[in-house]
Amino acid sequence: MxxxxxxxxxxxxxxxxxxxxxxxxxxxxxxxxxxxxxxxxxxxxxxxxxxxxxxxxxxxxxxxxxxxxxxxxxxxxxxxxxxxxxxxxxxxxxxxxxxxxxxxxxxxxxxxxxxxxxxxxxxQPMEEGDAIEDSDSDNEDGGGSSDDGEGIVRTRGLLLNEREDFQLQGLLPLSDDFIGFAFVHRLTRTNICLGMMKIPKKVAAATLFEKQGVVGISVDGGRFKKISYKTADDGRIVFDSKKWKDFAASRGLKVNTAVLIGFKSSERDDVHVLVILKKLG
Missing domain, CATH: 2.40.330.10 (DNA-binding pseudobarrel domain)
Known part of the structure; x- marks a missing residue:
């Protein structure tokens, strides 16, 4: 070399x-x-x-x-x-x-x-210390900061109440079926009302997303819904807004709901990554 x-x-x-x-x-x-x-x-x-x-x-x-x-x-x-x-x-x-x-x-x-x-x-990789990731103060659409002690990424500034934190600790560590980092996030009006949902680039990089494709997403491993995604210029994964919005409504996801989001490999040709949401609280 x-x-x-x-x-x-x-x-x-x-x-x-x-x-x-x-x-x-x-x-x-x-x-x-x-x-x-x-x-x-x-x-x-x-x-x-x-x-x-x-x-x-x-x-x-x-x-x-x-x-x-x-x-x-x-x-x-x-x-x-x-x-x-x-x-x-x-x-x-x-x-x-x-x-x-x-x-x-x-x-x-x-x-x-x-x-x-x-x-x-x-x-070091060029992503490390990237200004968009580390100095982004508006995280309504899925910015994140690392929490290496738990092996998860949290939305910057995220605060969980006692019940939510207790449930989160009961779910960690995730099983070996999961890959990369899990993501802890509190759903916002941007996520639910506008249908804009993004996965932080730190999570995307460790989870092996292709540049664009389809995820199979579910709540608690229940019935999966296919949602297309693409990679934004800042490295974050962006879900199709209409399909994500329909999914959130059909699964009872609401503004201020805290969720733990984990990722699994998919064996299906038409689905690149499986996304599992678990409600907290």
Whole structure:
């Protein structure tokens, strides 16, 4: 990857993906959401998608980790409980790079990792510290701030009452079926009356949304409704306003209702991500 460290970090895969492939391995930089999902470099996505199935077993420091694989048209990644254990066991952080060799003679993948640099700004993804995310004071349509202690993202300035907070703690941590970050939000007039509902870019990046597509959304895992979405210029996911508004009305969602929103992978070709809402309070 000669010279790649001097180039910008891709806003899709959070790697230096503009270099030419050399040899059988590829590199992935550890970034803020790396513990939830390791996104495959854009220039390696097609090879990755063709090479592996729904799961792959990787080996690092003589330990084996079976991770789930997401293979999309715009973004592919490894995630799940095995991935998080791999991240924690190897104490990965922002100053680390992971080198993957998926075509070794062994039927399983072998992973090497080592430290590079000193965590300078040039090694960080361009999304980190983005002004729209961190300084957005109007969060009615789904801005967010991180709460890494719980592994969730909350609407900036969100306050839960005692009953809502008690119910939230009873739902956490989410099961291994869920991917990325969960999002805690209090529905507003913008969400309910105008039908404008957005998912923060921090959540979108870790949840492996394609640039545009369809989600299957439900309350408490009940009957799903398909809603189309697109990615806004600021990186947030925007649901189709009419379909979201119809969904909210049919499920009894109201202004000021606090919700926990989680995400699951979908096995259906016509649905990219499953979205599960749980009412709080």
């Amino acid at each position: 000669a010279g790649a460290a001097d180039r910008g970090v891709c806003g899709v895969c959070f790697n230096h993906c503009k270099y030419e492939t050399e040899g059988s391995g590829f590199n992935m930089f550890a970034w803020e959401e790396f513990k939830n999902a390791g996104v495959v470099p854009c220039n390696e996505r097609a090879r990755f998608n063709n090479m592996i199935g729904e799961k792959v077993t990787i080996v690092a420091n003589q330990q084996a980790y079976t991770v789930k694989c997401y293979k999309g048209h715009r973004k592919s990644a490894m995630y799940g409980r095995g991935w998080r254990k791999f991240y924690e066991d190897n104490k990965l952080g922002k100053s680390h790079m992971v080198v993957f060799f998926l075509d070794q003679p062994s039927p399983m993948a072998s992973i090497l990792w080592f430290q590079v640099g000193n965590g300078s700004e040039d090694e």
